[in-house]
Amino acid sequence: xxxxxxxxxxxxxxxxxxxxxxxxxxxxxxxxxxxxxxxxxxxxxxxxxxxxxxxxxxxxxxxxxxxxxxxxxxxxxxxxxxxxxxxxxxxxxxxxxxxxxxxxxxxxxxxxxxxxxxxxxxxxxxxxxxxxxxxxxxxxxxxxxxxxxxxxxxxxxxxxxxxxxxxxxxxxxxxxxxxxxxxxxxxxxxxxxxxxxxxxxxxxxxxx
Numbered sequence: 001x002x003x004x005x006x007x008x009x010x011x012x013x014x015x016x017x018x019x020x021x022x023x024x025x026x027x028x029x030x031x032x033x034x035x036x037x038x039x040x041x042x043x044x045x046x047x048x049x050x051x052x053x054x055x056x057x058x059x060x061x062x063x064x065x066x067x068x069x070x071x072x073x074x075x076x077x078x079x080x081x082x083x084x085x086x087x088x089x090x091x092x093x094x095x096x097x098x099x100x101x102x103x104x105x106x107x108x109x110x111x112x113x114x115x116x117x118x119x120x121x122x123x124x125x126x127x128x129x130x131x132x133x134x135x136x137x138x139x140x141x142x143x144x145x146x147x148x149x150x151x152x153x154x155x156x157x158x159x160x161x162x163x164x165x166x167x168x169x170x171x172x173x174x175x176x177x178x179x180x181x182x183x184x185x186x187x188x189x190x191x192x193x194x195x196x197x198x199x200x201x202x203x204x205x206x207x208x
Contacts, residue, residue: 087145088181088188089121094202095130096120096188098171102199105170113164117171119188119200128152128175133168135160143181150181150190174198 088096098117100106113133120129121143129138139155152175177192188200 087183088143088150089123090202092122092124094120096200096202099199099201100167102196103167103170104174104195104197106167110166111163113167114162115164117167132157132171133164134162135168137172148180148182150178152176152178171198 096119098119100112100117103117115131115133117133118130121127121141122129123143126140126142127138128141129136131137135158137155137157140153142151142153143149155172155175157172174190174192174197178190178197179193180191182189182191182196186202188202189196190198190200
């Protein structure tokens with residue numbers, strides 16, 4: 001009987017030890033409470049469950065910058081708006097002012113006119129008008145903006161006298177010979193054949 005009681009006491013002591021171990025460690029792995037081989041060992045806590053260490057501020061900025069660059073590279077570039085070609089009549093009131101030195105056939109001895117020589121084209125009325133240096137002129141014109149052709153009709157001119165009459169007469173005479181025009185770098189060039197006989201700029205006041 002003593003042997004039986006001793007065995008039972010030993011078994012109870014073993015069970016109690018195992019229970020205490022479970023309470024203290026959370027899990028008693030690798031050893032059976034009854035001795036011998038245990039069930040498969042408890043897995044160690046996975047790394048993914050560990051608390052992540054916050055990234056440094058610099059690392060975060062770099063990540064954001066990289067993402068922004070990738071996003072920007074995927075955005076298609078906006079097509080640049082093509083600049084509208086300026087023609088002889090961008091607006092009905094556009095005033096073209098002659099560059100006196102460009103007038104073909106002038107002489108150094110001539111007195112320059114007090115007023116700028118100008119040209120205005122009205123596409124609705126199909127007329128040209130302006131100041132020829134001393135007088136006002138006006139008349140019909142046939143202009144083809146596709147082919148850049150220019151043909152002035154008979155012009156009416158006021159009858160005033162003043163300095164610059166030589167320039168005026170030459171200009172009005174050349175207008176009757178012009179058969180085409182071109183616009184380059186914002187300048188209007190009147191041509192007779194292959195020759196440029198007068199060059200105008202815009203954005204200049206009509207009188208000086």
